[in-house]
Amino acid sequence: MIRILLKNILPLLLFLISTQLFAQGLKGKVTDSAGLAIPGATVQVVGSKIGTSSDGNGLYALKFPLPGAYKVRISFTGYQTAEVAVQIDNTVKTMDFALQDAKELLSDVVVVGSRSTPRTNIESVVPVDLISAKDVKVFAQTDLTQILNFVAPSFSSNRQTVSDGTDHIDPASLRGLGPDQVLVLVNGKRRHTTALVNINGTFGRGSVGTDLNSIPVSAIERIEVLRDGAAAQYGSDAIAGVINIVLKKVTPYSFSTSFGQSSSSALGRDFSDGRTFQVDFSKGWAFKNDKGFINFAAQYLQRGYTNRGGLDTRPLLYSASPTKGSTETEAAFQARFASLKAADDARARANGLDRNNMRVGNSDSKNGGGFLNGQFNFGKTTQLYYAAGFTHKTGSAAGFYRLPTQTTQIDLSIYPNGFLPFIDTKINDYSFSAGLRGKIGTWDYDLSNTSGENTIAFNINNTVNASLPTGTSPTSFYAGELLFRQNTSNLDLNKKHTFEGGVLTSLNTAFGGEFRIDNYQIKEGELLSYSNGGRLIGTSPTASGAQVFPGFKPSNALDKSRHNVGAYADLEAEFGPRVTLGAAGRYENYSDFGSNFSYKFTGKVKLFGDVSIRGAYATGFRAPSLHQQYFNNESTQFVGTNATQVLTVNNANPIVAQFGVGALKPEISKSGSLGLAGKIAKTFTFTIDAYNIDISDRIVFSSQYARERAGGVLVPTGVVNQILNTVDPTAQINSVQFFTNAITTNTAGIDVVLTNRFNLGAKSSLILSVAGNVNKTVVRSIQGSDKIESDPTLKAKLFDRLERSRFESSVPKNKLNITATYNVNKLSFVARTVRFGEVTYLNAIDPNIPANGLPTQLDQTFAPKWITDFSVSYAASKTWSVTVGANNIFDVYPDKLYINPRNNENNLSGDAASNYSGGLDNTSNGRFLYPRAVSQFGFSGRYVYGKIACTF
Template identity: 85%
Template sequence: MIKKLLKLFLVFAFFVCSNQVVAQSLQGKVADSSGVVIPGASVQIVGQKLGTSTNANGVYSIKLPAAGSYKVRVTFTGYVNNEQAVAVGKTVTTLDFRLDETKADLGDVVVIGSRSTPRTNIESVVPVDLISTKDIKVFAQTDLTQILNFVAPSFSSNRQTVADGTDHIDPASLRGLGPDQVLVLVNGKRRHTTALVNINGTFGRGSVGTDLNSIPVAAIERIEVLRDGAAAQYGSDAIAGVINIVLKKVTPYSFSTSFGQSNSKALGREFLDGRTFQADFSKGWAFNNDKGFINFAVQYLKRDNTNRGGLDTRPLLYAANPTKGALESEAAFQARFAGIKAADDARAAANGLDRNNMQVGQSDSQNAGGFLNGQFNLGKTAELYFAGGITHKTGSAAGFYRLPTQTTQVDLSIYPNGFLPLIDTKINDYSFSLGLRGKLGTWDYDLSNTSGENTIKFNINNTVNASLPTGTSPTSFYAGELLFRQNTSNFDLNKKHTFDGGFLTSLNTAFGAEFRIDNYQIKQGEPLSYSNGGRMIGTSPTASGSQVFPGFKPANALDKSRNNVGAYADFEAEFGKRLTLEAAGRYENFSDFGSNFSYKFTGKVKLFGDVSLRGAYATGFRAPSLHQQYFNNESTQFVGTNATQVLTVNNANPIVAQFGVGALKPEISKSGSLGLAGRIAKTFTFTIDAYNIDIKDRIVFSSQYARERSGGVLVPTGVVNQILNTVDPTAQVNSVQFFTNAITTNTAGIDVVLTNKFTFSSKSNLILSVAGNVNKTVVRSIQGSPKIESDPNLKAKLFDRLERSRFESSVPKNKLNLTATLNIEKLSFVARTVRFGEVTFLNAVDPNIPANGLPVQLDQTFSPKWVSDFSVSYQASKVWSVTVGANNIFDVYPDKLYIDPRDNANNLSGTPGNTYSGSLDNTSNGRFLYPRAVSQFGFNGRYVYGKIACTF
């Protein structure tokens, strides 16, 4: 009996298994109207609990219980649902779908922040801003950093002035953190950073960011800004978040050109400068027979400089201030000084020496670049994709004017009136990414390699090497080159499991590995750019190398590389339609400093309708860049109004060891966020997200350790003097600075984005949006080496008040963006006003200590300002459109810098006194009238423009 039952069971099992094998199946591909595949689209059998989603190649497959007629529905956010009937026979049936875009919602879809199905930004488990092509092109900003500064509330970036290489590459901040704490991706692949490390007195001092302006705006389809710690998902640098730039695919012919200039009134003058011309072109072609696409985009941008500098208020331009003789009466001294000054002013007028002798504003720049983005389908289950770009950028920025009185820095036989030195750069940026993705069994795979390179060549013009024999110095020098190269290889596996019934609805599993190689180089300049020719002015030695930017010496030259290996796992589970949970972990091992493990947990629960509560907790890290580990040079920097030779040494230098500082460590972060997101009444969307980020071992660029002096004489027993004398016994180098893990910070804030669309008719609507960010960064602790901690003077100089203000108050603590877009027939009116919150400058010397005898106003808080833009566009035909508008239409400027009335040098008719040197004057003797050490919104004033666009 048992044998008979066993036989019956085996026969039944065979019958069931056989039916499973021969069960009918339906398969196909889902693409958009242009033929580009759509991964993550939902495919459902109407009336049955059968469904799946498309893989990375847009392919789906469903096993059906029997042959027959079925209705199949395909849905994807941002596209119109498509439903078709199909008759399934006894063989595999193929049914492809094309989805049409819904113009209202397409721009909401994001892929960053999750390795599962793409979602809208309000459905994302973590906060993501989405910036569409329309947002990018609607206003006059042509640089990507400036576009983001006015569109994304948590993003901040401003052009710098008189800051060497930083004049040519804008440092940027996300959520109030540093330029190197945000990871930039292009099409989801890591983007290389710039070769420049910011060492001058700007926001982001000591950091290395990504040159976003090397990516042509014409090539961008959308920008996704992930405002959440994501090192566990994407690797080092993603402490503040991730910016993913998605390139265009299949697009019509598109051409646009614009021209504008500043039209501003400030300082009692009218300015017509900063002329900007821009032209771009893009086109994406779909290959026949669904074989893929290719998109080509180019852009050219020429931008002239602006100048908002003030008049040099130093009384004498050609001679040093006289001193009062011991037996000379005050009246006699005043009369003698008046005569000297009158002769000095007459000489300046005769020789054409203008007291407006600086160039304080944006630099001259020319930028030409192009990008390719493409995909070639290899059958139905695999595709080859690629993206590559090249950008060439030249720029010219000025330094500090060298007066004839600065005899150790000038050669009067060449420049009898002094000179304004120029730092001219040639920046080349290359990138190329190649990958293969498809199906490996039941898993989706993605194998890719991405290479990138950024080079910066420095040419110093209108300058001299003052140490060369009189009259022999060239006026132009090649000062050297910086290079950074990165190659990243990735292999990713992804699989989404769906379950019918039960508590668990779906589980997305992802694994991956990464191998990255970084290379950093410093190439020396020509010998005369750094050498000392031995010329003396009396008993004073003259400055070595090209003024404003001495060339890199052979001792500075280097070629350093490192590699790291990383592996991650990422699990995202959906429990019904209301609950989503995700966990991710990542291990990375670097060849130069060791390993790190980061993890992240996120969750989202749908409260009601389309309203969800979401939150995340993550650990993260940022590896010290090769630039921070190895950069070294000697440069001329101005401390107050005094030129000083500053030695920057890397952590392998014995000087750093004498300070007790060792090798750099990675920065470690812990972050949490909690927010609400959703849609109400189909037209109103909102996201509200609070965050808190703690970072320890944060890498800083130390304050300058200057030689100790007493009464103008070097103190032989001074610790800094003893250290510097080991490399510079002649005392030509005035101070030294280096990188170190010195501070612990906390950043807390909240982001709010509200949008509502009012539809009046099929051809008229109004879109209103409110976006805001409030954040605060606090330096919790400062920790130096045991030697630094044991010496109060060394501890005070490690991270002074000025450096603290760069972290705590140099970017706006809050920003509010109000935008209204009114579309009526062929007209479009766009008005935007952005409130930039206050920023605060702290002087390195504390004016709050009575013993210092300084006015408290040397610390200065710059009040919030509203900057308003307006544009009008007319769609003349389906092909042509015209736009005119103005940015900063009300010509708003930041507060002016405070001028200390005790500084007699700031009063041309006053008595030249010796009680106050002016070295603590924030205006540098009246030449800077608006803040440059802190970044609010720049100081170019009103900008008017016109634009013509053609699409066909």
């Protein structure tokens, strides 16, 4: 090993050191016209691979292989590109560059939202947030959804817990709408969604989103968040807006690694879990003679689980609570109960059965992937471009603990003390996009094809199939796989006409077409993952399939496809320097439900200086996903603490027809926005935009239609019973649920973004930003089929109070972000505080039900909270920097869940024990201390970290 080091590595190091000491070069600082440093500016030697970017203080350094004459190009988004001829000798020269503001000005140029000339975010005719690579990486959040949750005020996303596949793919919201009502683009091309449909009790239940975390953060140059309905421009799903992720191009070598963990105190305990290790790399190479570029970026992220679960308050873990005998005195019953509990506790201690038996928090996760982005130039007007990505992610999430008392769900010969089952996933995500753009005469064209695929394989571990003969069940099962594949072909044509001497000064004309194919598959699991072996406990049948996640059956398996054709026209006209008007229309025809036409009108008037008023009115639509049309399975879900077998059926199933529900149709939206945007005194910028969004025929996942019982006995004449008996006469299935167009909603709100840059001296600066969002969603009407409308019982269960709260109050109604960045010499201090507004949980049951003379407070509102992050970075050199910091530095948690007095452990004896009803307990017997059905900011507490970055 030493010989190899001396022979190979040491000479290389000596060579690198010698080039650092003796090579000729150029160094200096890149600033704007006001003298403020520009971090991240590209400094490139024209016609060569020599290049770098400025650091956090605007400093750069270039090294040249030989003396001679060179041309250096300096560029940064929002500024005019500069080219300077330099003569390099055997010294290191100093040359500073001051970039002039682009004609359209400010520092944030965006391309999403308009097919005309790219504009800054304050000049755009619709509201667009721009999030730079520095904004993305300045704090410790490593997942893109978590980064956006703390950076973008109108964006909301939180990790879920004990929610099956949703533990591994974070549902996200823009402007308070659903995960499937925001369209995601990569380099302006449609990104495929995931294979997962959220069917558990989380925000976004019944929706299909895009897995933003499958895109490595190291590959991102910037993120553009269009906060305006854009279906007329980009097609289905863009009701709330569009997120466009722009990949890096020519960049220096960049490497960073970080490590952190929770360092939190809550519930009287110290937590040191959630250990997270991250490493990433990126580099962009320019081809000679301006022939293009290629960039490669990769990231590996390993995140440990967190657990903020409470103690199980059920008094007996090994046996069910006794009932009081008819002739037994209360004192005798209490004595017998105390004796049973003492024996039960002793047995638990002896066998190591802990009352902290759940894992409530973030799942285990390992995520590795890479992205390639490139372009090859044919002459001056034609480019071949491409992007390809692959991500492999594994995860492990826990379900509900199965106690020894739950005899129909357990095999005591295998797990005499119960078990905690795990849903382990393997998620693969592929994407490839390629296109050719150039000119045909005076028209710009862009011909492209984009393919993407997402697969999720489910493996269930530390579990049993309780229906198999005693002692024969495996403890691990392959439960099947979900797959979604999408291919999109586009042709876009664009031309800008300019006119002189008239009212109309320019007209941008764009039109094009799209052809898209979607494919959705469910693949069955192994036989024992879903089968029933017939074992009985007394006369009670045992649960089929793997506990926590029964496998997909052959009857669930499917392979469904559809295609659609779309065409659009987009016009944008300028009437002098002050007025801009636009109009767009889009027609789409789907093979499975028909056609739709959407349109949009936009306008902007410059009032004075750089201050403008802007507005838009648009119609939009969202096509029902193939997942919503065809997903079906049987699952074990918990209502309170009671396990129930739930049948999910698709709209082609005869069961849905018996409810009178037909095929799904698209959601239709009407939206309007009005705002002010501008710049004052060269450094202060602001955008204020109000919006209103009406959505009809919104697709929901129905509440569970449970079998009707009276006194614990099935009601044979019950409508739901009669329907379920057609597929399950033995009554093992407890309830059924399905998708339907059931509600009309209104969402209204306002976004405010204020930013100011202060020049505090030659070596110091301060950037202060304030961004906020206020929004409110109201369900205006609930409409079922004729059969559901005619039956009050069916109507009440179609969309109950709990489902309503997922739309109206499960994400913060307001959010405020205040960020300050102070740079001085080699130090950079960043402080951010985010106020997450209140959220409200509504129980499906009427909250006014009394129990044993005690209140049954089932609804709960969780108060707003401030989450504060702080970091400090030190640039040890132009190459190396070190950062330390903490997220949620004050260790703030959401309000605790209200514990229903009837479920207090002190009341779980005597009559209270016999009358106990777990279905009314929001905490599931004390095991959930913080809310999981509503999303605010998570509940992992303080997170401390360190990061090392190298750029050269």
